[in-house]
Amino acid sequence: MIHEVDDALRQLLRHEVLRSGDVDIVLEAPTKDWAARRNAPTVNLYLYDIREDMRRKSRGRINEYDDQGKITARHLPPRYFKLSYLVTAWTQRPEDEHRLLSALLMSMLAYDALPAEMLTGSLRELDMPVPLTVALPPPEDRAFADVWSALGGELKPSLDVVVSAPVESGRRMEAATIASEGVLLSMDGDDPVRHRPVPELPEGSKPAEESRVAMVRMRRRPDAT
Known part of the structure; x- marks a missing residue:
C-alpha cells in the first residue's frame, strides 16, 4: 500500500x-x-x-x-x-x-x-x-x-x-450454512428431548409456504396438574 x-x-x-x-x-x-x-x-x-x-x-x-x-x-x-x-x-x-x-x-x-x-x-x-x-x-x-x-x-x-x-x-x-430443515422438540414423560425433522407443511398453510418453521410441541406429563 x-x-x-x-x-x-x-x-x-x-x-x-x-x-x-x-x-x-x-x-x-x-x-x-x-x-x-x-x-x-x-x-x-x-x-x-x-x-x-x-x-x-x-x-x-x-x-x-x-x-x-x-x-x-x-x-x-x-x-x-x-x-x-x-x-x-x-x-x-x-x-x-x-x-x-x-x-x-x-x-x-x-x-x-x-x-x-x-x-x-x-x-x-x-x-x-x-x-x-x-x-x-x-x-x-x-x-x-x-x-x-x-x-x-x-x-x-x-x-x-x-x-x-x-x-x-x-x-x-x-458464513454458516443455512439450515434446510427445522427440528421438532418433544418431551414425553421422563424421556430425554428427542430431535425429529419437521414434516413438510401443506402448500398454502401458514407460516409462509417457502419456509420450514421449527415447531415446538410440549405434552404435559400424565401426572401433571
Missing part, C-alpha cells in the same frame, strides 16, 4: 506541476549528505510518519454475496492509515524553491483525495477514497523542527502532505 501511495503522489505532482521533466522527484531522506550529492532541481517526498487514522475507523462486518444474493462470508471493514510526507524543494536559489513550493501547494489544494485514475494495486481494487490534506497544523506530539533535527539538517521550508490510505484487514469469516 505504501509504495502505491508513493507512485500516486509522484504521478500527481508530475502531471500537475513538473510536466517538463526538468525537476527530479525522489523519496530519500533529505539529510546533509543527500543534499551535498544533489546536482539537479529536486522535489523531495520524504515519508516520515505512519499511524492509524482513528477518526476513520469503522466497526461491524461487511457481507459478501454470491450470484444468488446469499451471504457467503463476512469481513472486517478496511482500516485507514495516515502516511505523512515532508515535501521540500531543492534548487540553487531560495527564490526558485519558493516558486516551486507555491506551485506544489496550489496543485494539491485542488484535490481532497488522490485521483482514482492514478491509483494502482490494492488501492484501485478497494475502490475507496484516498483522502489527501496539505499544510495542516501538525499534531501536538510532533513538530517539524524535531524531524529536521532527526535528519541532521537545517530547518527548511516544507509542506506537510498527509494521505489516509485504506488497507484491507485480511480477516475473513465464512
Whole structure:
C-alpha cells in the first residue's frame, strides 16, 4: 500500500506541476549528505510518519454475496492509515524553491483525495477514497523542527502532505450454512428431548409456504396438574 501511495503522489505532482521533466522527484531522506550529492532541481517526498487514522475507523462486518444474493462470508471493514510526507524543494536559489513550493501547494489544494485514475494495486481494487490534506497544523506530539533535527539538517521550508490510505484487514469469516430443515422438540414423560425433522407443511398453510418453521410441541406429563 505504501509504495502505491508513493507512485500516486509522484504521478500527481508530475502531471500537475513538473510536466517538463526538468525537476527530479525522489523519496530519500533529505539529510546533509543527500543534499551535498544533489546536482539537479529536486522535489523531495520524504515519508516520515505512519499511524492509524482513528477518526476513520469503522466497526461491524461487511457481507459478501454470491450470484444468488446469499451471504457467503463476512469481513472486517478496511482500516485507514495516515502516511505523512515532508515535501521540500531543492534548487540553487531560495527564490526558485519558493516558486516551486507555491506551485506544489496550489496543485494539491485542488484535490481532497488522490485521483482514482492514478491509483494502482490494492488501492484501485478497494475502490475507496484516498483522502489527501496539505499544510495542516501538525499534531501536538510532533513538530517539524524535531524531524529536521532527526535528519541532521537545517530547518527548511516544507509542506506537510498527509494521505489516509485504506488497507484491507485480511480477516475473513465464512458464513454458516443455512439450515434446510427445522427440528421438532418433544418431551414425553421422563424421556430425554428427542430431535425429529419437521414434516413438510401443506402448500398454502401458514407460516409462509417457502419456509420450514421449527415447531415446538410440549405434552404435559400424565401426572401433571
